[in-house]
Amino acid sequence: GEPRGAGPAPSSSGGSASTYAPKPVAHLIGAGASPYGPGSGPPAFEEKIGVPNGVVGYLIGRGGESIARMQRQSGCRVQIQKEHEMAPGTTQRVITLQASTAEAVANCRGIIEGMVEER
DSSP: OOOTTOOOOOTTSOSSOOSOOOOTTHHHHOTTOOTTSTTSOOOSEEEEEEEEGGGHHHHHOGGGHHHHHHHHHHTOEEEEOOGGGSOTTOOEEEEEEEESSHHHHHHHHHHHHHHHHHO
């Protein structure tokens, strides 16, 4: 499981070559602004999907690792409805996907749908 793009960096290149990888969304919003920080404005694309409540723990992963990886891979922010916010009698949990591009939202939705089907 090597991360993609983590090949050996040429050490001879001058100056600013560093191992820091910028967040894919940061450059779309403006230099120095945190992608979801105050003042960055609402994300351009938002989509809500419903998943069975029983799958939510699997989507989040132990200590949140699955959801963190999903957000990194897709560049999309994932917000899962809290259990106490669910309407009484519903078994679906609403997941809100937010990103600055439609592709990021679609990628993330695909990851989630794939995980739900595996379950």
